Amino acid sequence: MGEFSVRVGGVLLLLGAGVPALASDLPALRTSTLLGEPRRAGPVFESDEPDALQLEPSRALSAASAEVAAEARGRDPLDLPLGKGIGSRFRVSETVGYDSNVFRLSGAAAATAAGLAQMGDWLSTTRVGVGLEKSYAGQQLALDYDLSLARYGAFDFLDHNASSAVGRWRWTAGPSWKGELSTEYREALDDFAYYRSRQRSLGVTRQNTGSAFYRVAPGWEVGVQAAQGKRRYPDGTRPSNEIDFAGVDTVLRYVPDSGAVVAITRRRARGQYPNLPTEAGSLAEKRFEQEEVFVEASLPLRSGTRSLLRMGTISRSYGRYPQNDFSGRNALLGLEWQLTPRTQLSGTLRYDVEPAQDFVSSYVATKRLGGGLVWDYSPKLRVEGRMEWRDAEYRGDPGFGAQLASRRKDQGLFTSVAATWQVAAHTRWVTSLTRENRDSTEAGLSFNYWTLAGSLQWLF
Numbered sequence: 001m002g003e004f005s006v007r008v009g010g011v012l013l014l015l016g017a018g019v020p021a022l023a024s025d026l027p028a029l030r031t032s033t034l035l036g037e038p039r040r041a042g043p044v045f046e047s048d049e050p051d052a053l054q055l056e057p058s059r060a061l062s063a064a065s066a067e068v069a070a071e072a073r074g075r076d077p078l079d080l081p082l083g084k085g086i087g088s089r090f091r092v093s094e095t096v097g098y099d100s101n102v103f104r105l106s107g108a109a110a111a112t113a114a115g116l117a118q119m120g121d122w123l124s125t126t127r128v129g130v131g132l133e134k135s136y137a138g139q140q141l142a143l144d145y146d147l148s149l150a151r152y153g154a155f156d157f158l159d160h161n162a163s164s165a166v167g168r169w170r171w172t173a174g175p176s177w178k179g180e181l182s183t184e185y186r187e188a189l190d191d192f193a194y195y196r197s198r199q200r201s202l203g204v205t206r207q208n209t210g211s212a213f214y215r216v217a218p219g220w221e222v223g224v225q226a227a228q229g230k231r232r233y234p235d236g237t238r239p240s241n242e243i244d245f246a247g248v249d250t251v252l253r254y255v256p257d258s259g260a261v262v263a264i265t266r267r268r269a270r271g272q273y274p275n276l277p278t279e280a281g282s283l284a285e286k287r288f289e290q291e292e293v294f295v296e297a298s299l300p301l302r303s304g305t306r307s308l309l310r311m312g313t314i315s316r317s318y319g320r321y322p323q324n325d326f327s328g329r330n331a332l333l334g335l336e337w338q339l340t341p342r343t344q345l346s347g348t349l350r351y352d353v354e355p356a357q358d359f360v361s362s363y364v365a366t367k368r369l370g371g372g373l374v375w376d377y378s379p380k381l382r383v384e385g386r387m388e389w390r391d392a393e394y395r396g397d398p399g400f401g402a403q404l405a406s407r408r409k410d411q412g413l414f415t416s417v418a419a420t421w422q423v424a425a426h427t428r429w430v431t432s433l434t435r436e437n438r439d440s441t442e443a444g445l446s447f448n449y450w451t452l453a454g455s456l457q458w459l460f
Contacts, residue, residue: 088130088131088132089130089131089132089459089460090129090130090131090459090460091127091128091129091130091131091457091458091459091460092126092127092128092129092457092458093125093126093127093455093456093457093458094124094125094126094127094455094456095123095124095125095126095127095453095454095455095456096122096123096124096453096454096455097122097123097125097451097452097453097454098120098121098122098123098451098452098453099120099121099123099449099451100119100120100449100450100451101119101120101447101448101449102119102120102121102152102155102158102192103116103119103192103198104192104193104447104449105119105447106443106444106445106446106447110444114198115198116198117154118154120449121152121153121154121155122152122153123150123151123152123153124150124151125148125149125150125151126148126149127146127147127148127149128146128147129144129145129146129147130144130145131143131144131145132144138171138172139169139170139171139172140168140169140170141167141168141169141170142166142167142168142170143165143166143167143168144164144165144166144167145163145164145165145166146163146164146165147161147162147163148161148162148163149161150162150189157199157200158189158200160189160200160202162187162188162189162202163185163187164184164185164186164187165184165185166182166183166184166185167182167183167184168180168181168182169181169182175215176214176215176216177212177213177214177215178212178213179210179211179212179213179223180209180210180211181209181210181211182208182209182210183206183207183208183209184205184206184207184208184209184229185204185205185206186204186205186206187202187203187204187205188202188203188205189201189202189203190202190203190238193438193447195238196444196445197237199237200235200237201233201235201237201238202233202234202235202237203231203232203233203238203241204231204232204233204234205229205230205231206229206230206231206232207227207228207229208227208228208229209225209226209227209228210225210226210227211223211224211225211226212224213251219254219255219256219257220252220253220254220255221251221252221253221254221255222251222252223250223251223253224248224249224250224251225248225249225251226246226247226248226249227245227246227247227248228245228246228247229244229245229246230242230243230244230245231243239275240273240275240276241273242273242274242275243271243272243273243274244271244272244274245269245270245271245272246269246270246271247267247268247269247270247290248267248268248269249265249266249267250265250266251263251264251265252264258300259300260297260298260299260300261296261297261298262295262296262297262298262299263295263296263297264293264294264295265292265293265294265295265296266291266292266293267290267291267292267293267294268289268290268291269289269290269291269292270287270288270289270290271287271288271290272286272287272288273285273286273287285318285319285320285321285324286319286320287318287319288316288317288318288319288355289316289317290314290315290316290317291314291315291316292312292313292314292315292330293312293313294310294311294312294313294330295309295310295311295312296309296310297309297310302338303338304336304338304341304344305335305336305337305338306335306336307334307335307336308332308333308334308335308336308348309332309333309334310330310331310332311329311330311331311332312329312330312331313327313328313329313330314327314328314329314330314353315327315328316355316363323362324362324396325362326353326355326362326363326396327353328353328363328365329351329353330350330351330352330353331350331351332348332349332350332351333348333349333350334346334347334348334349335347342375342376342377343373343374343375343376344373344374345371345372345373346371346372346373346374347370347371347372348368348369348370348371349368349369350366350367350368350369350370351365351366351367351368352365352366352368353365353366354366356394356396361394361395361396361407361408362395362396363394363395363396364392364393364394364395365392365393365395366390366391366392366393367390367391367392368388368389368390368391369388369389369390370386370387370388370389371386371387371388372384372385372386372387373385373386379422380421380422380423381419381420381421381422382419382420383417383418383419383420384416384417384418384419384420385415385416385417385418386414386415386416386417387413387414387415387416388413388414388415389411389412389413390410390411390412390413390414391409391410391411392409392410392411392412393407393408393409394407394408394409395407407441408440408441408442408445409440409441410438410439410440410441410442410445411438411439412436412437412438412439413436413437414434414435414436415434415435415436416432416433416434416435417432417433418430418431418432418433419431419432426458426459426460427456427457427458428456428457428459429454429455429456429457430454430455430457431453431454431455432451432452432453432454432455433450433451433452434450434451435448435449435450436448436449436450
């Protein structure tokens, strides 16, 4: 039940825009993935800069750490098991779904103007994954590989194959030292909610991470985490969005026997877009540096109920135009409430400040209010629901002389419901229905859509 608000790894890579969102689908990590939010397909709002930095080195109180802290044994948020058993595993799934607005167009007129005969389409996705894990003498090695074959109906020019490969070594040295080394390779179709084009764009992200933590006293740990990576577009569709990035976290956290987690993290990250022009007169920003300081807490109130808190600051500076620099505050307040042994409710209230590079704004401030429900009707049937409202206001003045009568504002509402039926020991069926609506003051950026999907999954 606790996984609803803190679901993490061991789940297949999100396979692109237009894919109906299932309970097991997770998009790529972002610069600051805040505590307590289940990752899902198709964010209502995404940064309008050239692809927001894909980096989350922090495990101070990430979704993974929070999940482990919520377990009954909840002792060590860095000890994150990938599976219940040791050995090999094999998984296969087949998903068929319909998306009523694949390209997130504002309406039928926009589809006609783009030369499209329709807005919606059917999609089938076949996934095959293999994994291997082995533990020995306090060390754990885990390898996972997934391959997806996505095939559309009318929009067959979006057909693509995508793969992901992840390797992790979770190490220990004596009673006080532990950490993790990992490398990841992921391919994914860009999300048309913010990639405003009618062509296929497949991005490839590579990321290497490492961490080391030292237990200074019972319940107290200090550590450092670092990540480095890059995103490329081998098909040549978005060369200006290719990015190199790196970041370092310094973490102090307290993990008492009660299962609570309190952490203080300082994150310093930098990135550059290698293909953007650098000649005089160009308005493009080539490089940036970002710094965050935040405090996170996950506090158990009673069995199965937990409060979530995050407060911090963020600042970003650029190398060419100081007027693009911005700073702000982020905050989250959440609650996971175990209403009955079979029912859990969750709610979050958030305020985020994120970059948004264009000619009339430099950052976006987003308010979010969300709620969720997980109901275990029986040992074989689970029902999950989620609703989230967002209000985004674009602010700042890059100073390029562009003026608008009013700033861009977006409002959106996302709702979803999914049911998982455990057909047999190694077989399950997942059905999902989603609905999303976004209204924007900027012409052409409003859209609404719904998706319906069914997936048959086998795990051995």
